[in-house]
Amino acid sequence: MRKYIIILSALLIGFVSCNKNFLEVSSDSKYEGDYVFGNKEEINRVLTAVYASLMSNDAYGNAFFNTFALNSDVEFTAFAGELPSVNGEDFKAFDGARHAPTVQRLWDKMYEGIERANIFIDGIQKSPVFSKNDRDLTQQLGEAKVLRAMFYHDLVVMFGDVPFNTKPTMQLGTAFVIPVTDRNEILSFLIDDLMEAAPGMKSANEIAQGVERASKEFCQGMIARIALSRGGYALYPEGAKGTMKRMPDYKDYYAIAMQYADSVITSGKHNLNKSYRNVFIDETNNVVTNNDDPVFEIPFLRNGSGTVGSVTGPAVSGVENVTTHVWGVSGGGMRLNAFYHYSFDRADIRKDYVVGQWSYDATGTPQVLTDYTMYNNKWSKIWSDPGKALGNQSTGNTGINFPYMRYADVLLMYAEAVNEVENGVTGTHGAKAQNAFKQVRRRAFRDSVQSQKVDAYTNTVAASKESFFNAIVNERKWEFGGENIRWKDLVRWNLYSKVVYDTFMEYYIVASMVGGDFMEGSEKYQTLPFNKFYKRIPNPGNKDIYPNTTLNVIEFYNPWEGVLHPGTGWDMATFYAWYDENTSMPRAQIFYSFRGFIRGGSNSNWESLNRNSLPPVRYILPFPNQAIVMSNGAYKNNYGY
Structure with a gap:
């Protein structure tokens, strides 16, 4: 395992955004506990190093929402190759490899952020100026814990069981290899850790940088998100490519998600007053709003970081x-x-x-x-006002914030949790769950159709636990398109295999229709x-x-x-020119865009798959080669890697 030791004098971050000056790190800030953690101003500057890890394109600046946006019925990248690429980067098609450079860089950057958070948490708690009665310091401690929880939670979702450590590696000795820990133990620790941190944190409207810093509401929202991951399904290394299962105590974690999502709702600190499109258009114009849909935005820097837009x-x-x-x-x-x-x-x-x-x-x-x-038009450089445009020679590094968590997510997490805990939404908290669901849906329809599309629709789907769950599955699909949330939701619901199968068949049926072959199921596409x-x-x-x-x-x-x-x-x-007249078959992109799970072509397997007993999708990423080598063999890959 690579050891990350922060030398803050190397972190010369030349940030110029007027909204993000808190990210400036002084060149004389060295990791010397007596100096740095004995001074409030320096403590805050050390915390900026943790935020800096978020902004790398190898992590949340690009990889998190783009490189590893796995194919589904929402996000989709076409693949034309019958065989995996030499560079091993075909993760979106469930066919990547452990030697892929992007997976190594993601791993390194996430653990860099964890190490920086561990150093900060250890240092501030040992600081002579730290007091649980000082809300500035308890807020900063909470921020570091929330960011650490982000890194670890997303590692667990993407990699499964991972190396887990909450102490600075310099305290562990050079020969120490951080052990791989069961994902459920990690997630349970993170939940407890954030529960302890939340009371000492401030709301976004009390923080100078607002939702560009981790707030109390974001901490509570993260507890809910992590709890749903802990209570949901996941791929475990049983069998050749794994088995989907969830733990027997899953409802306990749905109850936690319900409680903490409700805490965010009850606080009244966020709402959905902006129109749906203006949430994202404002982000492209670097407008930060602290009391609306965004609960936490990763604060990228104009001409400095981030590929959103x-x-x-x-x-x-x-x-x-x-x-x-x-x-x-x-x-x-x-x-x-x-x-x-x-x-x-x-x-x-x-x-x-x-x-x-x-x-x-x-x-x-x-x-x-x-x-x-x-x-995916949710964000674009060209949505910015001309006066804020980056110039005719600009490419990436847009500085457009990514909303890592939105209030709409909190509302739908609450509705989902109530439905699971109370076996539907007609019980004690059912009316509140229905109202949370309605808030998200209400913003999606004009006033003239609200009665039918929001109220009547919600009344219908609320009739049973199953129908309300299915409505949440669909609503999250429509609400979070382009945010790389869909495949993760499908995993924890154990629906990923069926959705990928159905999506492959959808492409295959339409491509075959173009060639004159009207397969079973083609009726619904004939009016396209x-x-x-x-x-x-x-x-x-x-x-x-x-x-x-x-x-x-x-x-x-x-x-x-x-x-x-x-x-x-x-x-x-x-449109849909997906049939190759030369081969008299659908084009390669139809056959191979899901090839790690289902495929057509010369090595076709789609006809042998039974939709009612599908194998799991191998969404789990492999430990990178370098991590395995540096662990002296302690780390091993499963799932057929």
Whole structure:
């Protein structure tokens, strides 16, 4: 195991954002306990090193929400290779390898953050100035514990059982190898640790940096999130590729999630007053709001860190990485499933904001996207006001904050927990659970249809535990698209295998239809608009219609169903061109985008799979090679790696 020792004099972070000055680290801050932890100002500066680990692209700046956004019915990346890539990076297709550079970098950066948090927690608790009655210091202690819990929780979700230690490694001796610990022991420790920290923490509106720092509400929300992970299903190393199971005491943890999500709700510190789209448009404009949907935003720095808005949003090409407009180029590589858009209620206003169907060239001319995906438009560089744009030569390092936790998540966690603990939502806390669910859904529909789409819908799904659970499964799908939450939810619900199977079949059926083969199940797709008619029109100049008020846009004619040609003035784009006439089969991207679990082609296995008895999806990441070598063989991979 690599040992991380912070020498803060090397952390010269040149941050210039007026909102994020707390991240500045002085060059004379060395890890010398008597000096650093004997001075309140220096204690705060040491804490910034923990936050700095969050912002690396190897961790939360890109890898967490993009590199390891595994394929599902929401986030989706197409793969054309029949065999795994040489670099081992095919994790989204459940086919990665332990030698992949990204998994090593993620591992290193997460444990760097843990080590920095351990140093801080140890140092502040031993400090002569520390007092449990000093809310500034108990707040800072709480922040470090919450950040440590973030790192460990996300490691557990992605890697399963992992090395676990809560002391600075310099205290353990150079020969000490941190032992791999059962994930349930880790998660239970984190819950207890945060329960102890929460009372000493401040609300976001009491902290100068607001939701860009870990608050009491975020601490309570993390307890709820970790408790649901502890109470949910996970892949365990039993059998060749593992077995999905949850612990017998799972309901105890749903009760904890219910209690702490309720604490956030009862505090009244957050709400959903902003429109859905404005939550994310404000983030692209570096607007931080402390009492609305975001509970904790990872504070990236303009021109300094973070790829949100560059890997997300429509692709924007350049000529030698230069555009004729002020926003610069974007990759737009963090994509959504091609069918995700059609899963929404047609009246749901989230769908047309989140799902994007066109890109831009260097001159700002829109181009229709016709491949295997759609864009994740939740954030984009081009949503920023022209005066805040990064410039025509800009690429990544957007400084757009990522909302690691939103109040909508807390509300739906509460509703889910009540439904599980009370066997439905007609009992003691049922009305409050239904109201939490309604709050999320209410924001998704215009006032004119609220009665039908919110109230009547909730009354219907609240009739049984099963129907309310299914409604939560769907609502989280629609609410959190593009945030890399879906596959993790599906894992803890033990639904991942079925969803991946169904998604593969969805792509396969539609691709086969294009080639004239109407397989069983094709009936529901025969009204899809295989040919879409469109035209480029001037920008409407209204952010409620399109967040960029300068660049031209594309108007589609009846985008929901196939139509005859509407007449002159409309161009045509062919969607779902997924059948290869040369091979008389669906294209490789249809066969191999889920290949680590289900595949077509020459080594097809899809016909042999039974939807009612599917094997588990190997979502677990492997321990990287270097960690195994440095452990002298103490660390071993399971799950067929």
